[in-house]
Amino acid sequence: MQNKMTATGFKVVFVGSAAAALASCVQNAPRLRPNIVYIMTDDHTAQMMSCYDDRFMQTPNLDRIAEDGVRFTNSFVANSLSGPSRACMLTGKHSCANRFFDNTTCVFDSTQQTFPKLLQEAGYQTAVIGKWHLESLPTGFDFWEIVPGQGDYYNPDFIQQDGSTVRRHGYLTNIITDDAIDWLENRRDKDKPFCLLVHHKAIHRNWMADTCDLELYEDRTFPLPENFYDTYEGRPAAASQEMSIVRDMDPLYDLKMFREGHHSDKSDKYELFVSRMDKEQKAAWDAFYDPIRDEFFSSKLSGRELHEWKYNRYMRDYMKVVKSLDDNVGRLLDYLDAASLTDNTLIVYTSDQGFYMGEHGWFDKRFMYEESMHTPLVMKLPKGYKAKGDIDAMVQNIDYAPTFLEAAGITPPEDIQGISMLPLLKEGKAFKGEWRDALYYHFYEYPAEHSVKRHYGVRTDEWKLIHFYNDIDHWELYNLREDPSEMHNLYGLEGTEEITATLKERLLALQEEYSDPVRFGPSHDKD
Ligand code: SGN
Ligand code: CA
DSSP states (O other), X not given: OOOEEOTTOOEEEBOHHHHHHHHHHXXXXXXXXXXXXXXXXXXXXXXXXXXXXXXXXXXXXXXXXXXXXXXXXXXXXXXXXXHHHHHHHHHTSOHHHHOOOOTTTOOOOTTSOOHHHHHHHTTOXXXXXXXXXXXXXXXXXXXXXXXXXXXXXXXXXXXXXXXXXEXXXXXXHHHHHHHHHHIIIIISOTTSOEEEEEEOOTTOTTOOOOGGGTTTTTTOOOOOOTTTTOOOTTOHHHXXXXXXXXXXXXXXXXXXXXXXXXXXXXXXXXXHHHHTSOHHHHHHHHHHHHHHHHHHHHHOOOXXXXXXXXXXXXXXXXXXHHXXXXXXXXXXXXXXXXXXXXXGEEEEEEESSOOOSSGGGBOSOXXXXXXXXXXXXXXXXXXXXXXXXXXXXXXXXXXXXXXXXXXXXXXXXXXXXXXXXXXXXXXXXXXXXXXXXXXEEEEOOOSXXXXXXXXXXXXXXXXXXXXXXXXXXXXXXXXXXXXXXXXXXXXXXXXXXXXXXXXXXXXXXXXXXXXXXXXXXXOOOOO
């Protein structure tokens, strides 16, 4: 690791002597290299993980990782969407450098450098199981099996290494966990350190719970979030999205209020999902949803009552899927304990991005606003690492690759843009080096589903500056301490000139640092 200075002189990375000391330490270290178990879910937001926020549900197994290890309080993604987020994580580079900009037009260049490839070259056994979502097939893994595209919750297909596709019986979160444990127990070379990526589809839309969890949380009701009826004043890009619970959430597809003869844009998709179920699964599904459907159709709710009903069904369905995920993470943690692997394994839990649980009236993600740019990140550390409790440094998913490499004793290649978190983990509170003071973000998938306009921006501890561009040219400025819900766009207001100028300079420096060709232009073609 090295100090990097941008053209404008801003200090981006400065870990100084701590890094040098650590590097020599790593070189002289005994060759007991830690294993890595990286668990990533899809769309799991920190509001729904009790060690971050216990207003809604308990996640005891995920919390266990944080309680025994560390909880990052300022963990963010670089582009809040599945494929791009995965590409950032694998390469340690922003979308502009790994060239996977969006889910809809990109194919991941699988010949490029990734951290699993570098680990594999250094003698690690590598595996990935679950959602991949990068269009090309995985490279750099001794073992892989992935679900096609978004995957199916029930009786899912898996693409296997020999190119064949097999259909498995059961609920996807359980199957991914079974296969992860099976690889650990029976398939890997036990003489080598390993890196296993467990990539769940849960908790992705349309939030289909396992049959054993359907009844959960039905006695709970939740008041609408304070800004549920946000009017998006001063925020035209926020106003033009299509991810509103009131307007865009489909009762039929999202909330399972399907009836023969009733159609919606997504009813075919819903029918396809349900048609995968076997008789028993379908019977349990209908036994649960039929009475809710009957009541829904007979009550003919409207206005605020309908909005509250939709929000509550959304919350409950989402929570059921999280519960199954939490149980399965518990199973994996128990296996690692029983196999005496915990002590020498770095266990990581995160999500490919955050999600809106009704804040601003929304579901989905994409925006640079906090709920979707933020992502949960907890880690249980190998023996000898000193960190414990909360780590408040601003980290981003491009930091995972260099962290894993450095943990394995490999110096991260120069072209990796993320910063290794290893000093934070190894030294804990004793870490006195400086850390980055700003994060860069860039979202590209527009025009596309949910209609979130292209934007990029910079986030510091206190401020966020966003520029929406392409078919709009609009800036937003937020003071995150005074307005954590980002309701008041301060851009252009008297008294903000200085901070705006500083942040614009910071933004330009980051775009230069990461070689992102955007220069505040009103339109930008990602190619
Ligand atoms: C699907 C969903 C969207 C979601 C994207 C991206 N629609 O297209 O709601 O935003 O995935 O999600 S659905 O009709 O298929 O449910 S991502 O997490 O994979 O990026
Ligand atoms: Ca996702």
